[in-house]
Amino acid sequence: MAPAARRAARPAPRAAVPTLSDVAAKAAVDVSTASRVLRGEQGQRVRDETRARILAAADALGYRANPVARALRTARTHTLGIAVPQLDNPVFAAAIAGAERVAAARGYALLISHLEDALPAKDAYARLAQLNRVDGLLAATLEEDAPFAEALAEAGVPFVALNRVLPGACSVALDNLAAARVAIDHLVSLGHRRIAHLAGRVGGWNGQGRLAGWRAALKAHGIRHDPELVEHAGYTASGGAAAMAALLARVRTRPTAVLAATLVSAAGALRTLRQAGLAVPGDISVVALHDGPVAELVEPQLTTVALPAEAMGAAGAEALIAMIEGGATSAAATLLPPGGLVRRASTGPAPER
Amino acid sequence: MAPAARRAARPAPRAAVPTLSDVAAKAAVDVSTASRVLRGEQGQRVRDETRARILAAADALGYRANPVARALRTARTHTLGIAVPQLDNPVFAAAIAGAERVAAARGYALLISHLEDALPAKDAYARLAQLNRVDGLLAATLEEDAPFAEALAEAGVPFVALNRVLPGACSVALDNLAAARVAIDHLVSLGHRRIAHLAGRVGGWNGQGRLAGWRAALKAHGIRHDPELVEHAGYTASGGAAAMAALLARVRTRPTAVLAATLVSAAGALRTLRQAGLAVPGDISVVALHDGPVAELVEPQLTTVALPAEAMGAAGAEALIAMIEGGATSAAATLLPPGGLVRRASTGPAPER
DNA sequence: CCACTCAGAACAAACGATTGCGCACACGGA
DNA sequence: TCCGTGTGCGCAATCGTTTGTTCTGAGTGG
Structure with a gap:
C-alpha cells in the first residue's frame, strides 16, 4: 500500500486555494455575479445559463468561500x-x-x-x-x-x-428542583422519610438549587426538613466521603437515605458508608443527581437522576x-x-x- | 472629535469597536504608522514622541486589533x-x-x-x-x-x-511500551509471573501498543508470554467485565495478576472478580493503564500507571x-x-x- | 419611431488590517 | 551652496468577500 502517502517538506505544499475571482474568471463573469450566484440568494436576477456556468466553474475549481474574508465583510x-x-x-x-x-x-x-x-x-x-x-x-x-x-x-x-x-x-x-423532586419521590415511595442531603458547592447556583429542591420535595411529601441532615460535600469524592462521615458522626437518628447533589460526591459517600460497615441500600439508600458511567463502576451501582x-x-x-x-x-x-x-x-x- | 467613530445605523447595542483608523485619527498619524507601532515590530523608525502618542490613543480608545482583518491580510x-x-x-x-x-x-x-x-x-x-x-x-x-x-x-x-x-x-x-513496562515491573516485583492482559481496542494504535508492551515487558523479565492470557476487552466497563469473565472461564491456571489496557475496562474487570468471589488483590492483582478520578471511586481503589x-x-x-x-x-x-x-x-x- | 422599463451583469466601494515604497526634511561634508 | 544620506512617516495596494449602484441592451406601449 505504498502509493499515496508522500509528504514533501520543502516545496511549501499548501496548495493555492481558489478564490472567488478565480471562479469568476473561469466563468467569464464579474466576481459580484459569481458571489451572488454562489451564495444562492433568492430574488437575484441571473440567467440560468450564467448561473450554470458559474456553478460549473466553482465545482471544477473546488471553490470554497474563504470564511475569513466573508467574516470581515459581513x-x-x-x-x-x-x-x-x-x-x-x-x-x-x-x-x-x-x-x-x-x-x-x-x-x-x-x-x-x-x-x-x-x-x-x-x-x-x-x-x-x-x-x-x-x-x-x-x-x-x-x-x-x-x-x-x-x-x-x-x-x-x-x-x-x-x-x-x-x-x-x-x-x-x-431544573434542579425538578431533579431533586424525582429523587425524593423515589425515596419516599420506598418508604424513606428521614432523608439527608449531601449538598454541592456552597454559593453555587446548582448547589443552592438542589438544596432548595431537597427542601421543597420533602415539604411536598409533608416531611419537615431537618437542617441537621444537610452537610456540604462539594463536588469531589473526598468531599463526599468527609461529609458523609461528618453527618454520621453528628446526627442522633441516622437518616435512612441520602440525596447527593453530585455523582462523584455520592461515590465518596459510598466509601464512607462501606467503611462504617453500613449496608447500601440495606441500612441506608443513596441517590445522586447526574448520571454517568461512574454510576455503574461503583459498588453498589448508584441510583441516579439523569440530568441533560x-x-x-x-x-x-x-x-x-x-x-x-x-x-x-x-x-x-x-x-x-x-x-x-x-x-x-x-x-x-x-x-x- | 466627531469625525472618526460613527458606525451603527440603528441603535444596535453592539458598541462600536474602535478600529486602527480611529486610533490613527486620534493620534493624528497615518494608519500605517499606527499599525507599525502597535504591532511592536523592532527596527521600525518612529520617533518616541509619536510612538507614545499612538500608544496613548490606543489605550484611551481601548483598541484591540481585529483578528479577522488581520487574518485576512496575513x-x-x-x-x-x-x-x-x-x-x-x-x-x-x-x-x-x-x-x-x-x-x-x-x-x-x-x-x-x-x-x-x-x-x-x-x-x-x-x-x-x-x-x-x-x-x-x-x-x-x-x-x-x-x-x-x-x-x-x-x-x-x-x-x-x-x-x-x-x-x-x-x-x-x-509510550505504551514504557507504560506497560512500568505496570509489569510493578507486578513482577510483587512476585507475579502469570500476568494476563485485558487488551484494548483491536486494531487501535494504543491497543496494539499496549499488547506489545505487555509481551515485551514479560519477555524482559524472562517470562514467556502465554497467548491464552490475552482477552480483548475494548474500552468499556462491560467489555472489561465480559473479558475478565471469559478469561476466568477459559484458562486452566488462573493468572495472579491482570494488566488492563484501560481504566474503565479494569473497573469492569473488578466487578467480575467480585462476583466470582475472588479477592483483589488477595487472589488476583489488577493494574490499569491511565489514571483518573475513577480509579479512586472503585472498590478496591485501582493501582494504575498515569499516562500524560x-x-x-x-x-x-x-x-x-x-x-x-x-x-x-x-x-x-x-x-x-x-x-x-x-x-x-x-x-x-x-x-x- | 421614441421614450421607458426592466432583466442581467459589471463597477466599485467597502470591511480593518499589513506592508512595500516613496516623499519630505534635516543634517553633514565637499 | 549643493548633493548625498537617512530618519520619520504617509500613500496606496492588497487580502477575498459582499452589496449598493450604475450601465447596457432588449423588449414594449403609445
Whole structure:
C-alpha cells in the first residue's frame, strides 16, 4: 500500500486555494455575479445559463468561500465561543459536545476557552479581546461572575449563561428542583422519610438549587426538613466521603437515605458508608443527581437522576444562535427537566425501625 | 472629535469597536504608522514622541486589533483546530485541556470539532471546508484514517496526529511500551509471573501498543508470554467485565495478576472478580493503564500507571505551532513517557501457590 | 419611431488590517 | 551652496468577500 502517502517538506505544499475571482474568471463573469450566484440568494436576477456556468466553474475549481474574508465583510464569523471553568468535568464535556453538535448542524464553528478560576472582571475584558472572533458566547461559569456578564453585556456581545440562571441574561440551566423532586419521590415511595442531603458547592447556583429542591420535595411529601441532615460535600469524592462521615458522626437518628447533589460526591459517600460497615441500600439508600458511567463502576451501582448536560449545551447553542440571527436579546431562562430516574442498586426500601 | 467613530445605523447595542483608523485619527498619524507601532515590530523608525502618542490613543480608545482583518491580510488565523472522535472520553478531554492551555499561552484560539465515527474521506474533505479558518489541525483520530491524513497533507494543512503514531506524519502519542513496562515491573516485583492482559481496542494504535508492551515487558523479565492470557476487552466497563469473565472461564491456571489496557475496562474487570468471589488483590492483582478520578471511586481503589493525556494535548499544540511558525513539516513522532505508577489498593503480593 | 422599463451583469466601494515604497526634511561634508 | 544620506512617516495596494449602484441592451406601449 505504498502509493499515496508522500509528504514533501520543502516545496511549501499548501496548495493555492481558489478564490472567488478565480471562479469568476473561469466563468467569464464579474466576481459580484459569481458571489451572488454562489451564495444562492433568492430574488437575484441571473440567467440560468450564467448561473450554470458559474456553478460549473466553482465545482471544477473546488471553490470554497474563504470564511475569513466573508467574516470581515459581513462582520459575522459564524463562530460560537464556549467558556468553561473546567474541561475535565464530565458535565461540561457533555455540554461542549451538545453545543458542538448544534453549532456544526447550523454551520457554526465552536471555539473553546478555558476559564481557570473565578476571573477578575479585568481578565474578562482580556478575554473580550478574543471576542470579536466569535459571534456570541456560551458562558458556563461557576459563580458570582456578574462582572463577567456585565462586561459581556456592555460590550454588546450576545451571550447565554450556561449551567446557571443569571438574572437579566438569557440562561439555560438544569431544573434542579425538578431533579431533586424525582429523587425524593423515589425515596419516599420506598418508604424513606428521614432523608439527608449531601449538598454541592456552597454559593453555587446548582448547589443552592438542589438544596432548595431537597427542601421543597420533602415539604411536598409533608416531611419537615431537618437542617441537621444537610452537610456540604462539594463536588469531589473526598468531599463526599468527609461529609458523609461528618453527618454520621453528628446526627442522633441516622437518616435512612441520602440525596447527593453530585455523582462523584455520592461515590465518596459510598466509601464512607462501606467503611462504617453500613449496608447500601440495606441500612441506608443513596441517590445522586447526574448520571454517568461512574454510576455503574461503583459498588453498589448508584441510583441516579439523569440530568441533560448534553442537551443543555445544545439548547444553549440554539438560544445563542437565535439571538445572533434574530437580533433580539432575550433574557429568558430555560430550565431543562431531568431525564428521569435511573434505578440501580443503591436504593431500596427503608429499613424497618 | 466627531469625525472618526460613527458606525451603527440603528441603535444596535453592539458598541462600536474602535478600529486602527480611529486610533490613527486620534493620534493624528497615518494608519500605517499606527499599525507599525502597535504591532511592536523592532527596527521600525518612529520617533518616541509619536510612538507614545499612538500608544496613548490606543489605550484611551481601548483598541484591540481585529483578528479577522488581520487574518485576512496575513493569511494566518492564529487558530488551531482539534478534531476528536469522542468528547466525553476523559483522555480526549484532558488532551483538549492541554492543547487549550498551550494555545492560549501562545496567542492561539482553539476550535474544536467532533468527528463522530470513522469519517469517510469524503467527510474529511467536507471538514476541510472549515480548515481555512485554522492554521493547523490536531487530529486525535482513532484508527485507519489514513485517508483523512492524506487529505490533510494533500491540502497542505499543517497537522499533527494525536494519540497515535501515523507513519509519515508528525505525531504525538503515549509510550505504551514504557507504560506497560512500568505496570509489569510493578507486578513482577510483587512476585507475579502469570500476568494476563485485558487488551484494548483491536486494531487501535494504543491497543496494539499496549499488547506489545505487555509481551515485551514479560519477555524482559524472562517470562514467556502465554497467548491464552490475552482477552480483548475494548474500552468499556462491560467489555472489561465480559473479558475478565471469559478469561476466568477459559484458562486452566488462573493468572495472579491482570494488566488492563484501560481504566474503565479494569473497573469492569473488578466487578467480575467480585462476583466470582475472588479477592483483589488477595487472589488476583489488577493494574490499569491511565489514571483518573475513577480509579479512586472503585472498590478496591485501582493501582494504575498515569499516562500524560494533558501533556499530550499540550505537546501536540506545541508541535503544531512549531510547524506553523517554523514552516518545516516535520514527520517526527514523539512518544510521551508514562507519568509513573500510582499505587493503590488493587495490587499486592502474588498469592502463594 | 421614441421614450421607458426592466432583466442581467459589471463597477466599485467597502470591511480593518499589513506592508512595500516613496516623499519630505534635516543634517553633514565637499 | 549643493548633493548625498537617512530618519520619520504617509500613500496606496492588497487580502477575498459582499452589496449598493450604475450601465447596457432588449423588449414594449403609445
